[in-house]
Amino acid sequence: MDIETAKKELLALQRKLAAYGHAIGLIYYDGETTAPKDTAENRAVSLSVLTEEIYRLSTSDETVKLLEFLDKNKDELDKKERRMVFLMLRDIREMQKIPMDEYVAYQELVVRAEDAWHRAKEESDFEMFRPYLEQLFATQKKFAAYAAPEKDPYDYCLNKFEEGVTKEILDEFFGKLKAGIVPLLKKVTAKPQVDDSIRFGKFSDAAQEKFAYFLMKTMGLDLGHVGLSTTEHPFTTSLGSHNDERITTHYHEDDFVSSMYSVIHEGGHALYDTGSAPDLAYTVLDGGTTMGIHESQSRFYENILGRNRAFCKFLFPHLNEFFPGEFDGYTAEDFYRAVNKAQPSLIRTEADELTYALHVMVRYELEKKVFAGEIEVKDLPQQWNALYKEYLGIDVPDDKRGLLQDSHWSSGLIGYFPSYALGSAYGAQFIAKMRETVDVDKCLENGDFAPINDWNREHIWKYGSLFTPAEVLDNALGVPFDAQYFIDYLTEKYTEIYDL
Helix, strand or coil: CCHHHHHHHHHHHHHHHHHHHHHHHHHHHHHHCCCCCCCHHHHHHHHHHHHHHHHHHHHCHHHHHHHHHHHHCHHHCCHHHHHHHHHHHHHHHHHHCCCHHHHHHHHHHHHHHHHHHHHHHHHCCHHHHHHHHHHHHHHHHHHHHHHCCCCCHHHHHHHCCCCCCCHHHHHHHHHHHHHHHHHHHHHHHCCCCCCCHHHECCCCHHHHHHHHHHHHHHHCCCCCCEEEEECCCCCEEEECEEEEEEEEECCECCEHHHHHHHHHHHHHHHHHHHCCCHHHCCCCCCCCCCHHHHHHHHHHHHHHHCCCHHHHHHHHHHHHHHCCCCCCCCCHHHHHHHCCCCCCCCCHHHCCHHHHHHHHHHHHHHHHHHHHCCCCHHHHHHHHHHHHHHHHCCCCCCCCCCCCCCCCHHHCCCCCCHHHHHHHHHHHHHHHHHCCCCCHHHHHHCCCCHHHHHHHHHHCHHHCCCCCHHHHHHHHHCCCCCCHHHHHHHHHHHHHHHCC
16 A cells, blocks of 8 residues: 555544544434434434444544554654544553453433433433443443553543543642632632622523524634524534534523623634635534543633633623513623622532632542442432532532433443543633733724634634644643633632622
């Protein structure tokens, strides 16, 4: 085989895998949005067939020989091609270590677990979900032992979402955040609380949907390539390539802010994916590099931009247009302060910037304990409730608002949660760098996201998965990652809001 033929076959292989991914993504998206309630079994069967085909294609002798040939001749490849080969070989070598029947069975388990989670959450009954969660944790441990026996199994899971991260690194990271956040939170909660009554009223689903599309257009999303739907737990997914992005939200009639920030958060994910360079489409480099960097974008748009005073000033007149009469007697400053109210709460996705990382720490600590054998899955509700009391000082009234609130574990995303806190911290350092060349506040006051998006596209988005997270940070910032930027950002913001 000559090198040029091999390069063409590499691209053809990736296009075929992307097509399978497109089909799987559509099935998942349908299941989480519009599929009838009792159709999980149908999806499980379809996904098991597709997963088996992906496994066979990925681990076939022909595929392995192609990638090994290209790897041996990597001096004749450009940077993008070398990265493609590296990522594919890495993933395939791990996949080969997992028996195909177990790999396929796991995909079926996830579909059934997601269905069980939905039902358990409706009933606020952890026991309905527990058998599935036990299987998910056990399978993840088993796969870690197959794929990377030399690694700590939880480190293996963490690395699937943030390359290079270990428990040791995260323990230090979370320790630093806790040392900075907890004293600040104590000062904030000792002050009179912010009045957030502006966010509560009567907001129809139809009006909120129109407002959601306004937000998407304001952010710079291309509505020809980004769709919006509703679901129990909002998410973003790419279908086949960055040219087809789907985001979801949920509407609460009494609180428009929940959907508003859900749309901005998921819109941040979609901006990152759709910002990939066109020549990365249908390759393994298409889309974000890791979930930590991905969450840096979603939480950057949701919080650093979306809860910025200048943006609230821009939004306020539009709120009156979409929800007439609901904000009589209120000001843009009232709105800004309301959406930045800091107070320990039950639900992670509704948490303010200051307490959010504490929610993530609860999940991180519990995952660590299960993997270390210190607790069993059956102990999770009691352990969850105890940590919420310890970290946030609140009592958890039921499973629905406790450990059943998130969909991640039901989807097998064990090890994902730290990405949210890492992403928040990355974002604080990105904004500090961006402000050197972009007048961010002026952009936000005018509702002009173009200069902000251009900076992110140039420094982060267009590279897709070409770089590791460490390389993305180094290329964009020119200095090492430092969580102190995030602590300083929170301290400055909440000191001003609460007059500390």
